[in-house]
Amino acid sequence: MTSRRDFLQKITLSTGLASLAPTLLSATPATNSAQQPARKLRVAIMGLGSYGTRVAKAMKDCQSAELVGIVTGSPEKIPVWKKEYNIPDKNVYNYETVGQMKNNPDIDVVYVITPNSLHAKHVMQVAAAGKHVICEKPMADTAANARKMIAACEKAGVKLLIGYRLHFEPYTRKVIEMIQAGEMGKLNYIDNYQGFKIGDPTQWRLKKSLAGGGALMDVGIYCLNAARYLSNEEPIWVTAQETKTDPVKFAEVDETIQFQLGFPSGLVASCATSYNIRFERLYAQGDKGFAELSPAYGYGPIKGRTHKGPLDEPVVTHQTAQMDGMADIILNNKTIDPPVDGQEGLKDMIVLDAIYESIRKGSAKMKL
Incomplete structure (x- = not known):
């Protein structure tokens, strides 16, 4: 393949x-x-x-x-x-x-x-x-x-x-292209995080029966997915820790989670997500250079820089670009890399399950 x-x-x-x-x-x-x-x-x-x-x-x-x-x-x-x-x-x-x-x-x-x-x-x-x-x-x-x-x-x-x-977003795609073209050399570290202060305590996102989980399910998945497509590898282990400062508001779901992913090449991704901290950044370091997007995961505009200087890519409405791109996939059998198919979604879910399992087992290192 x-x-x-x-x-x-x-x-x-x-x-x-x-x-x-x-x-x-x-x-x-x-x-x-x-x-x-x-x-x-x-x-x-x-x-x-x-x-x-x-x-x-x-x-x-x-x-x-x-x-x-x-x-x-x-x-x-x-x-x-x-x-x-x-x-x-x-x-x-x-x-x-x-x-x-x-x-x-x-x-x-x-x-x-x-x-x-x-x-x-x-x-x-x-x-x-x-x-x-x-x-x-x-x-x-x-x-x-x-x-x-x-x-x-x-x-x-x-x-x-x-x-x-984000698989259709120009700044994200530019960073992927630079890494995969070898412009940053061997990737050896990824640091990314996404979070915000969630409002209404009665909303469905704070109910486990509807949301499945909290910040990790909602926005932490961006960090996980990015670590996978930037590394061009699948993680082989994960460990995670949860912090909860408001046990009433976040009684059913996670508030803040830090997790680490290990990849076959030795690359480690350090990630964090929260419903009580406003932060957003993607950073990838290689032995020849780096790339940073900040903001990285929100609806835009995304901004970025690399060891070569500031990035200047087209600013698009993410959902417009996504739906036009998905129309091409469905109507014309086109493909995109990183993919947006069900298998890609499943790979993220397998890791999400392992993150929650690691937390349940006291930050145990879970093999994948």
């Missing part, structure tokens, strides 16, 4: 992402104009919360994807979304009627943006209806559920993609 290093040594991102069009799916709206699909990807969003709204607004600028349907359990939202996005009655569903979508040829894919612990149920519902699925990260609440999701989509013959928006 072609490694990320082999793949990325054949391409260049030095002039932005436009140069990738022949070999890799485009990652900005501007780069899609030359190779638009014969038709747009027709998307229904399942879960009309804050992030579903963000995706919907971003899709207004997509060249290769369009919002055509909704799935919601909140009837009061239906007239608002119908008016805002010109959605016909026949493309409106609730969580009990998803199966009826199999009779609707005007929807290609459903983007599942519901609480983490509902992802498996909803993805399997959509797959059974014969529609492709995009599932927001984290893919699931456990690796076991992630495997069920993959199996369901394979059985139904539909594609399963995970909402890794």
Whole structure:
């Protein structure tokens, strides 16, 4: 199988992402104009919360994807979304009627943006209806559920993609390209962290039955995923520690977690995530240079520098770039590296499970 290093040594991102069009799916709206699909990807969003709204607004600028349907359990939202996005009655569903979508040829894919612990149920519902699925990260609440999701989509013959928006983001892609091209030499250390102060103590993200976990599931997964795609390796061990300063607010989920990942080459990634600390940075050090993104994981604008100086990449709306890129994957069978498929999501879930297990066992070093 072609490694990320082999793949990325054949391409260049030095002039932005436009140069990738022949070999890799485009990652900005501007780069899609030359190779638009014969038709747009027709998307229904399942879960009309804050992030579903963000995706919907971003899709207004997509060249290769369009919002055509909704799935919601909140009837009061239906007239608002119908008016805002010109959605016909026949493309409106609730969580009990998803199966009826199999009779609707005007929807290609459903983007599942519901609480983490509902992802498996909803993805399997959509797959059974014969529609492709995009599932927001984290893919699931456990690796076991992630495997069920993959199996369901394979059985139904539909594609399963995970909402890794940063895989389409120009600053992120530039750092990946530089590392894989050997510009930083042998990578020997990664330090990255992402966190914020979470608000409303009654929200679903603080309920284990819906969220599956806390900061680690929500934003720590960015750090884990980045360590994997920057290293171009899979971790072989993990150890983790949890800190909880507010046992009432974070009674059900993790507040702050530090975790370390060890890779076959000897590289170590030191990562942290929190629902009570506002911080955000990615740093990769090699024996010939370094790269830093700060901010690194939020909705932008992302900023960065390397040993060669400041980075100056195109600034894009992440979800617009993501949906245009995913349209190319679904409609044109294109690929992207690092990937955004179900297997990529499962690899993260396996490590997340091990991080929680390490904490349960008193920071034990868990082999993967």
